[in-house]
Amino acid sequence: MKIDPESNADLSAQIAQAIRDAIVSGDMIVDERLPSESELADQFGVSRSTVREALKRLAAQSLIRTQRGAFGGAFVNRLCYHDAYGQHITTSTLLLSMNDVRFETACEARYAMERACAPLAAQRRTPRHLSMIRKEIERQADAALSDEDFCASDVALHRALVDAAGNPVLSYQLAGAVEAMQPLMNMITFTARSRGEIVRLHSALLEALADRHAGRADTALHALESYTMTLGRDVLAARARRTGAP
Amino acid sequence: MKIDPESNADLSAQIAQAIRDAIVSGDMIVDERLPSESELADQFGVSRSTVREALKRLAAQSLIRTQRGAFGGAFVNRLCYHDAYGQHITTSTLLLSMNDVRFETACEARYAMERACAPLAAQRRTPRHLSMIRKEIERQADAALSDEDFCASDVALHRALVDAAGNPVLSYQLAGAVEAMQPLMNMITFTARSRGEIVRLHSALLEALADRHAGRADTALHALESYTMTLGRDVLAARARRTGAP
DNA sequence: TACATTTAATTGTCTGACAATTTAAGTGCA
DNA sequence: TGCACTTAAATTGTCAGACAATTAAATGTA
Structure with missing residues (x-):
């Protein structure tokens, strides 16, 4: 040296x-x-x-x-998954927050990667994974949940989906994408109506996984992506109206 | 503070x-x-x-x-994509090399993520992306290429596929997966025959992208994955035979 | 004004010291 | 011998103070 x-x-x-x-x-x-x-x-x-x-x-x-x-x-040091997660999440979060990444770009990337997990998850999910997802859906149906907690639950649900694929390398890679999205997701104000729709879409995803039906899981994720995009665009449009004509 | x-x-x-x-x-x-x-x-x-x-x-x-x-x-500091790439690649490479990750696990994760890019790449690829991929395929057809250079070209090709999706967040996330796989891929000894098969599969992928046909791109990636797995398994089996009965 | 010089602030590096921690080795005693 | 205790040695953690190197602003000068 x-x-x-x-x-x-x-x-x-x-x-x-x-x-x-x-x-x-x-x-x-x-x-x-x-x-x-x-x-x-x-x-x-x-x-x-x-x-x-x-x-x-x-x-x-x-x-x-x-x-x-x-x-x-x-x-x-033996770099363990836990430490690697931490590094990846910190880096991804800062990368997104510091580079004016558009909501659509991050959202698209996230759902593209999650769809990559869907076929594996449909095949390998255990009852434990299903019950974790179900638990989060039940939380999300609680109207008393704060917006932040709703987002945290959303992250937990998607995390369970990723883990259901049963591939630790995939989990590690996607952890950054999913976690780093949370601050961007938090900006969405969830109305009672949009929460209902999301719960409905999450339930469709859960059923697809329960039935080991990869195709329907993929469809559910596509629907979730496009609905999330719509919500995000509405928030951005409303913000633009406020700042554009004060 | x-x-x-x-x-x-x-x-x-x-x-x-x-x-x-x-x-x-x-x-x-x-x-x-x-x-x-x-x-x-x-x-x-x-x-x-x-x-x-x-x-x-x-x-x-x-x-x-x-x-x-x-x-x-x-x-x-404004964390730029370039710095984030570097961090992610270092971390991913070490994670794989230090944790006895099975070749199959890493390979599966990599191709799952690449398939996530395929539909976007098929839609958004530019002529420049196609020509980059074509150039690498031509290199790979050169029998004089060393195994290491063959692998490097493979990484470059897959990198071009990911970039063709036109989503910088996706590119960043996948860079780690693809680059970090290289040391594991390098262990495969490519015979003339396997190189030919890989070139054939790469060409199928290229044609699918050129035709903006997401489904065929997906199929090509599935085929590549299963062929790569076969090659990897053969190497591991041969190695086990050598060490098991010396 | 244009250019050279000085000055002040700041990081980079070095030296030497001592504190805190941890293990191995030694020491004394039953 | 075997065990508890003490001591010594090695190593990182922290501190204080010094000087070098660098840089931009301020100042002086033609």
Whole structure:
């Protein structure tokens, strides 16, 4: 592991990249111990503070973990699904909120990916998945539910659909898309009428899964997408009217 | 922004979390300048080095950027698609390589997501997308191509398919899945015969997109998936035979 | 005005110190 | 011997202070 003395990037960034490369390439394996901070400082010819900044960068990406005390140190971390979820959700949420992504674009992406799960979910769903979805539908039928809780329940329902596909990689990939949509969804004010329609569409999805009918699940998701789009467009139009003619 | 004196987590981690929360919640907006390191040190009641470690954590997640000199400092960074791609690919690649994900699981997830793009791609593909895909197919037909280059070309082709859907959020989400699969795909030794079959299937996909025929694109992707799975299973079986009876 | 110089603010890096934590090794005692 | 306790050593976490490097604004000058 070497750094380029010609580069004008921060030393701590270069060192972090060198170690990151070693981990990603498989040169360093899971649970392998890195040299101590002092040793790394000697190896790279920098001070300990610079090494520490590099290690903190890696820790922020869950690439290493540190342990104090004798025989402690920094170890290559096994990236678990849970940590990866967290990273993905944070990144996706910020990406959407900072880049003026249109509601339609995010919505389209989300439902496209969920439809990818539908055939697998119809085939592999267990009674537990069905009951989780049913529970959320019942919550959503409760008129006392706040808009935020309604959206949270919506996320939980879609999360259950994704998990029903029984593919952890798919769950991980879609978690970002579904969770990151929540702030955009929260902007929709759900009327009693629209809630009723959504519950109806969710129920159709549930029945399709219960019957292991992939085609009807796909249709239900298409209907949900187009109805959600309509709601979103109405909100945006109303907002435009307010700001356009105040 | 405050930190919990009761917590036993590292101060730099707590400070990073406090600032991260402020950014994600929208309390701090894009391009807003953070207080200088010295000011943050005073505010949180810690040393400057501790603050610096916190800031490096945030920089590693592309949440802030720093600039030296007068009127420099740390600024909330606009997370662009490019940076988000990078993060997502790194995370996905490590997740797959560190968690003994089965080839079938990753393959299934990848093709499920690609099929989600197919209808949109069939509808929106431009001549440029078609020619990109055609170019890769021509490369793949070249018998002199190394296995690694063949895989890279495969990734480029699938990337073009995803981009043809014309939805940047979808492209971002799928980039991780497709790129992260490459190391697993590289393990397949492509015989001349299997390459021919893949080229044939890719061509079928291309024709379907050219004809704006979503159904045939879906079918082609299904066929590709099942053929890829077969190849993967053969490699794994051969490997098991070698190690099982040496 | 246009250009060069100075100045002040800020991050980047280094040094050295001490605190906190954790494990291994040693020590004493029953 | 076996066990509880102490000690030592290694390592990360935190702090304080210094100086270098960089940058934009302010200032001076022709």
